Amino acid sequence: MFEEASEVFDNMFKSSFPLTFIVFIPAVLILVSPLPAEAAHEFTVYRMQQYDLQGQPYGTRNAILNTEARTVEAEVLSRRCVIMRLADFSYDKYQKALRQSAGAVVIILPKNMSAMPQDIVQQFMELEPEMLATETIIPVYFAIEDDELLSIYTQTLTSSSSQGSLSAAEVLLHTATANGFQMVTSGAQSKAVSDWAITSVEGRLAGVGGEELPTIVVVAHYDSFGVAPWLSYGADSNGSGVSMLLELSRLFSKLYTYKRTHAAYNLLFFVSGGGKFNYQGTKRWLEDNLDHTDSSLLQDNVAFVLCLDTLGNGDSLYLHVSKPPKEGTPQYSLLKELEMVVGSQYPEVKFSMVHKKINLADDMLAWEHERFGIRRLPAFTLSHLPSHRSAQRSSIMDVRSVPHVDVSKLSRNTKVVAEALARVIYNLTEKVAPGDLQIFTEQMQVQEEHLSAVVEWLTAQPRAAQLVDKDSSFVSTLEYHMGRYLKDVKRHYVKADKRDPEFVFYDQLKQTMNAYRVKPAIFDLLLAVCIAAYLGMMYLAIQNFGLLYSVVRRVTQPKAKVH
Structure with a gap:
């Protein structure tokens, strides 16, 4: 079957270039078009505290996450899921994500805490109360590191870090061609737990x-x-x-x-x-x-x-x-x-x-x-x-x-x-x-x-x-x-008292998160532009087919031999 198909395409190339052009370009666009989103990794995430104490809210207020992953090194974090490792975590980086209205924050913790340097452990322990001191609108999650999650972080870090040193055209091209990860939680929005x-x-x-x-x-x-x-x-x-x-x-x-x-x-x-x-x-x-x-x-x-x-x-x-x-x-x-x-x-x-x-x-x-x-x-x-x-x-x-x-x-x-x-x-x-x-x-x-x-x-x-x-x-x-x-x-x-509760707890504290390997949205935009340009060229070619055909014949017709 494949031999017959190859012969057909070979004959098309030899016999008619316009027909080859019209058929071959759509085939290429179809082949390079993004495949349906594919789950790269599924893992458990643990949400930051959410509770009310004496009427004062603490912790994160949201649990739903469906946004593209970035590391804190990226220039733009707005509406992105910011991934950090504990070894690189700092309160300034965390605040940067909040100030830029990030879509979410996921902090990756090591499997073995005892292997972490004690100064990093002590620093994070001192930052925990500050993270909980104020109400946080965006969802904040913690995940335990594994090989797949580390690979996702490494790829995202490479993509985020390289953008700062490239020109605008290179950034656009890199953004259009690079693979990204869409982070999606499977649970519902958090709600107060009654009668706890x-x-x-x-x-x-x-x-x-x-x-x-x-x-x-x-x-x-x-x-x-x-x-x-x-x-x-x-x-x-x-x-x-x-x-x-x-x-x-x-x-x-x-x-x-x-x-x-x-x-x-x-x-x-x-x-x-x-x-x-x-x-x-x-x-x-x-x-x-x-x-x-x-x-x-x-x-x-x-x-x-x-x-x-x-x-x-x-x-x-x-x-x-x-x-x-x-x-x-x-x-x-x-x-x-x-x-x-x-x-x-x-x-x-x-x-x-x-x-x-x-x-x-x-x-x-x-x-x-x-x-x-x-x-x-x-x-x-x-x-x-x-x-x-x-x-x-x-x-x-x-x-x-x-x-x-x-x-x-x-x-x-x-x-x-x-x-x-x-x-x-x-x-x-x-x-x-x-x-x-x-x-x-x-x-x-x-x-x-x-x-x-x-x-x-x-x-x-x-x-x-x-x-x-x-x-x-x-x-x-x-x-x-x-x-x-x-x-x-x-x-x-x-x-808790129902009219004036001393404390209120919320659910959705543990969820399953999926990291889907996807192309960025700009890739779809550029693909649409390419398709539109192709269709425009085809329209002009059909409208001026006689002129185009004569030009092609003149180019492809073999020269007469001089005796």
Whole structure:
């Protein structure tokens, strides 16, 4: 068949040039015309946070994306999807895309965060709050790097970078001939999630010796936070705090099992939800216990509330307080016991108290203990961070693969807290020096393997408040784990007020994106111009066929031989 076709075309070339011209040019145009868009790569993308808190919108407002890809090096970014790699990311480049009204921004993250230089990781962690501080109209997505996505980025970068060094004609030609990528999301526009419930879990160990016993409350919030909810694993903040709380509940449940070590203190353990959203779970829990019930451990004699936050690393421990404890109070005793235990057993650790007053004018409270302080309950937060402004507390970089959690240091810090609490509960301050008696040893010692397993479980899934609903397996597992050691384990739910919601969450936080290999729009324009020119030439040729034919005959007719 192909041999016959080639003979036909060969005869056309030899016999009639006009016929060849009319047939051959349309065939060429058809062959070079762009094929239907072809999917180059399909991958998962994770959208930036979108939420409202106290009526103030944060994060990106859009989720739909259907625009051509460019890198930030391109001169024109308007209505383009700007692709950046984390290694090349900067806030100035991000702002450039926003100022030029880009259609979207996609930030490519490395597969292995631990391979990234720590200065780049730290820089991005510090930029995350700035990215979320204001409302962003365009959709912002994050994607995990793979070979295909890296190839798309490289091709787009080459195309974007070369345009700045070419002449106008070269840019036009390059734009018309180069392949591009159309980035398209498969999901719908984001909308508010109605009736979302933030879940918290509590359990207790009842003391012995009477009904009106003092109560010690141990608190840790479980939810994580970062610029993208589906990438927020919160290994140190606050997976370490929850791990320590569960280990403390295990240790003291053993002590409370035996009559000889059953103390005259109630222990109340509370794992709160919505901690990253101004501690909404703790706020509602306090309201339910202090305002809407007649029987609650919080209404009786509360010795103090100890909040655990970000304790998985470092060689420093800070006790953050809103009001310095007075001498002779249980909270002062805990402060002194922490100092004594650290000084006698772990001299390499630096322990100090940090005093910061509650600023009710701020949109966000600094630490969880401030929620209790507002209700006049003595409370403080223990952390290895010196300030609540640390970028590590709200970052997608806080993952298990990056050495943010050192299990050996988490185990050490857990033992410090356990020893100090036990010395307060059993009134050992003036009886036995910490160096002479260690309570949690041998069979009662802190289990590093157990802590490590809990951290691994906590960091196996993102725990952003928008992703953990009341029916999630995470909440069920947490409730089961607490139920192994504590009594009266139950859940507490928080739903936003419908008329004046304290918080609003939005959906479409994870989508599938397709990168389609396409020709640019200017290619279609130039192709249309070529076709129009061809048709115009054909029209003129037909109108003046006699003249054209005579010219062609004169050119193609062989010359007569001269005798």
